[in-house]
Amino acid sequence: MPADILIAAELRELLPDTPVPAHTVEWLPAEAPTPAGPYVAIVPLLSRRIAEPELDALPQLKVVANCAVGVDNVDLDAANRRGIIVTNTPEVLTEATADLTWALILAVARRLKEGQVLVAEGGWTGWHPTQLLGLELNGSTLGIVGAGRIGQAVARRAAAFAMRILYADVSARPELEAETGARRVSLTQLLEESDVVTLHTPSTAETRGMFDHECFNRMRAGSIFINTARGDLVDEAALLAALDAGKLAGVGLDVFPQEPSVHPALVAHPRVVTLPHIGSATTHTRHAMANLAVRNVRAVLAGEPPLTPVLR
Numbered sequence: 001m002p003a004d005i006l007i008a009a010e011l012r013e014l015l016p017d018t019p020v021p022a023h024t025v026e027w028l029p030a031e032a033p034t035p036a037g038p039y040v041a042i043v044p045l046l047s048r049r050i051a052e053p054e055l056d057a058l059p060q061l062k063v064v065a066n067c068a069v070g071v072d073n074v075d076l077d078a079a080n081r082r083g084i085i086v087t088n089t090p091e092v093l094t095e096a097t098a099d100l101t102w103a104l105i106l107a108v109a110r111r112l113k114e115g116q117v118l119v120a121e122g123g124w125t126g127w128h129p130t131q132l133l134g135l136e137l138n139g140s141t142l143g144i145v146g147a148g149r150i151g152q153a154v155a156r157r158a159a160a161f162a163m164r165i166l167y168a169d170v171s172a173r174p175e176l177e178a179e180t181g182a183r184r185v186s187l188t189q190l191l192e193e194s195d196v197v198t199l200h201t202p203s204t205a206e207t208r209g210m211f212d213h214e215c216f217n218r219m220r221a222g223s224i225f226i227n228t229a230r231g232d233l234v235d236e237a238a239l240l241a242a243l244d245a246g247k248l249a250g251v252g253l254d255v256f257p258q259e260p261s262v263h264p265a266l267v268a269h270p271r272v273v274t275l276p277h278i279g280s281a282t283t284h285t286r287h288a289m290a291n292l293a294v295r296n297v298r299a300v301l302a303g304e305p306p307l308t309p310v311l312r
């Protein structure tokens with residue numbers, strides 16, 4: 001049977017040989033363009049753009065099962081116009097991404113990159129009472145921009161560090177407030193009062209570039225900025241300016257506007273921790289993401305409702 005399903009080749013080792021019974025898979029290498037043909041389903045990674053030209057070339061397509069919670073690589077309106085279902089992989093990656101956010105918060109607050117370099121390069125001459133002093137999280141304020149699933153999971157972990165929690169979101173989260181004491185405030189108040197600001201909003205036409213000069217100017221002197229959401233939420237020039245001006249004590253980034261390229265000034269900066277987009281990179285979570293994407297394909301092809309549709 002000719003292949004009728006396209007799946008990103010990088011997912012092959014996470015999936016069974018025949019992930020969708022009665023269908024044949026063409027494993028699509030990262031560097032290969034999206035082919036034209038009578039394929040009925042595609043499981044792309046975030047790195048593959050699925051927009052008008054790709055959809056025009058796939059006239060039989062029923063479902064785009066993105067293997068990511070973010071769907072900024074998919075033109076949702078173009079899919080919608082053609083009646084193509086788009087699904088994503090929420091829930092399964094929430095805890096892993098929240099963990100990684102905390103890895104960055106801790107690494108930046110306690111200056112791990114500088115400490116590691118000091119030891120590795122032989123510059124450590126001994127214990128010193130004012131060496132590498134960082135931010136005491138206990139009693140500090142954590143500002144969560146975007147209190148969706150991941151933002152909320154980050155907030156729940158803050159209780160263990162006795163942090164005061166603020167969040168800015170279009171929706172109130174009464175359950176989160178009851179559970180963690182988090183308080184909903186405006187973005188402006190959050191920026192002015194937080195010692196650590198962490199981004200958890202999706203990348204949309206409304207949020208792209210939202211973190212600009214004005215936002216960084218409003219942040220407290222000596223605060224910390226963390227982004228495990230999407231690189232294009234941040235105006236990188238504004239971020240670099242805030243670092244140069246000494247406004248930010250440190251920055252932790254897992255995502256960048258032009259991945260996999262990372263601005264050399266960020267890589268070189270002693271107070272900036274840069275990671276290669278590994279928020280969801282645990283064995284458990286990556287298996288769960290790949291399997292959820294494929295279960296969405298199976299459901300749609302069987303004429304059932306998808307498990308995790310992206311609603312427009």
Ligand code: 8YV
Nearest residue numbers: 045046067068069070093280
């Ligand atoms: C993925 C992510 O690792 O799910 C997302 O939106 O950013 C990450 O969890 C990556 O996008 C896989 O395609």
